[in-house]
Amino acid sequence: MSLYQLHRCVYDWVRAGEVNSGTDVDGRLNFDDTVYELSVDERKAFVDRDVAGLYQLGLHQVLLNRFCRAAGFARDDYRKILEPFGETEERRGRWQR
Amino acid sequence: MAEIVLAYCASHAPMMSSARMAAPEAQRKNFFGALEYLKDQAVERGVQACVVLSNEHFTNFFLENFPQICIGVGEKNWGPTEEWLPIDKVWIPGHEGLANHIARYTLDHGFDPAFSHQLELDHGIMTVYYELDNEMKLPLVPIVQNCAVPPLMPVRRAYEFGKQLGDAIRSYTGLQRVAVVGAGGLSHFIGNPRVGDIVEDHDRWFLERLERGEVEQILDMPDSEIELAGNGNHEMRSWLAVAGAMAPLTSTTLAYEPVHPWITGMGVAQWDTTGTQQGTRQNQEEPA
Numbered sequence: 001m002s003l004y005q006l007h008r009c010v011y012d013w014v015r016a017g018e019v020n021s022g023t024d025v026d027g028r029l030n031f032d033d034t035v036y037e038l039s040v041d042e043r044k045a046f047v048d049r050d051v052a053g054l055y056q057l058g059l060h061q062v063l064l065n066r067f068c069r070a071a072g073f074a075r076d077d078y079r080k081i082l083e084p085f086g087e088t089e090e091r092r093g094r095w096q097r
Numbered sequence: 098m099a100e101i102v103l104a105y106c107a108s109h110a111p112m113m114s115s116a117r118m119a120a121p122e123a124q125r126k127n128f129f130g131a132l133e134y135l136k137d138q139a140v141e142r143g144v145q146a147c148v149v150l151s152n153e154h155f156t157n158f159f160l161e162n163f164p165q166i167c168i169g170v171g172e173k174n175w176g177p178t179e180e181w182l183p184i185d186k187v188w189i190p191g192h193e194g195l196a197n198h199i200a201r202y203t204l205d206h207g208f209d210p211a212f213s214h215q216l217e218l219d220h221g222i223m224t225v226y227y228e229l230d231n232e233m234k235l236p237l238v239p240i241v242q243n244c245a246v247p248p249l250m251p252v253r254r255a256y257e258f259g260k261q262l263g264d265a266i267r268s269y270t271g272l273q274r275v276a277v278v279g280a281g282g283l284s285h286f287i288g289n290p291r292v293g294d295i296v297e298d299h300d301r302w303f304l305e306r307l308e309r310g311e312v313e314q315i316l317d318m319p320d321s322e323i324e325l326a327g328n329g330n331h332e333m334r335s336w337l338a339v340a341g342a343m344a345p346l347t348s349t350t351l352a353y354e355p356v357h358p359w360i361t362g363m364g365v366a367q368w369d370t371t372g373t374q375q376g377t378r379q380n381q382e383e384p385a
Contacts, residue, residue, distance in 0.1 A: 004160060007159075007160055008160070011155060011159055018179065055289070060155075060245070060246065061287060061288030061289050061328055062154055062245045062246075062287060062288055062328070063288070064288035064289075065287040066154070066155065075292055075360065076293070078292065082289060082290040083290050084290075085290050086290030086291065091321075091322075091325060092325075093296075093299060093326065094302075094318070095299045095326075096298065
């Protein structure tokens with residue numbers, strides 16, 4: 001099970017490009033994903049910047065949102081990518097009763 | 098003893114800073130007008146320090162260690178962490194005395210908050226704090242909550258924590274006038290197929306419960322129901338903590354706007370700290 005490793009990899013990649021990360025160089029440029037124990041599918045999804053793949057693999061949605069922003073996906077764009085995975089909601093909240 | 102002289106909650110969509118003008122003018126004016134009013138109130142009431150509750154967005158903590166509550170006890174904290182947020186990156190003064198008192202008090206009263214001597218503050222706190230003090234010099238005690246990674250603190254416990262937080266602030270002798278602020282919510286979805294949706298009927302229901310003192314109707318909501326208004330709706334924990342801190346007072350909604358360009362139901366609500374509200378335990382539903 002490498003889902004944690006996938007999260008760690010994506011998180012480190014996102015953080016590598018953020019302010020206060022300890023370097024003036026964009027750490028994402030030479031990011032080494034080989035140090036993470038990823039499955040073949042996980043590595044491919046990360047390397048390919050495959051938003052749908054990462055979503056299907058179970059990447060945390062807060063992290064996926066940050067990944068999309070860092071990878072240059074606008075919200076409307078990644079919504080279109082994820083829309084096919086949406087499910088019709090049958091449940092109702094108490095505010096709807 | 099310190100007095101809570103200002104208490105409010107506001108949504109913290111990062112786009113309120115990074116894409117401010119994307120919102121329709123009327124919505125923008127209503128939302129920021131409420132925050133401007135609160136900023137004026139802070140000046141008028143001589144607020145000496147603020148406690149701001151918001152949620153962790155994988156900025157300080159990750160899956161190896163993810164506290165439900167973390168109190169920033171350091172002399173200063175850094176923010177905002179996001180390189181794209183158009184707020185100056187600065188060291189923000191903390192208030193070690195108040196922060197450590199809150200940590201000690203809540204430890205003595207049934208909670209086990211983590212603490213940090215240096216936090217990075219992301220849009221969660223920085224957007225709302227910046228609107229409170231554009232110069233970012235007002236001493237800030239940040240309290241970061243887990244509103245994202247299961248298992249989450251039940252919303253009732255967030256409310257109960259707030260009660261202890263309020264008592265902690267009021268028992269602190271090092272200051273006279275403190276603001277307590279919740280930042281986050283209301284309905285929004287991120288990182289999933291519904292990103293951009295806003296559940297306006299939930300948001301209005303939620304704000305109305307706080308106004309009517311019917312918070313008990315919220316406090317037994319399971320996470321699965323909260324998420325019907327978005328995974329970002331878990332951030333209601335910051336609002337409920339402030340509601341707990343101010344109980345039995347009830348809130349007044351200053352603004353609500355479903356701002357689609359910001360993908361968030363944007364609310365602002367204030368608790369009357371002037372002593373004029375006739376809030377009593379009787380108008381709150383007690384837990385069963």
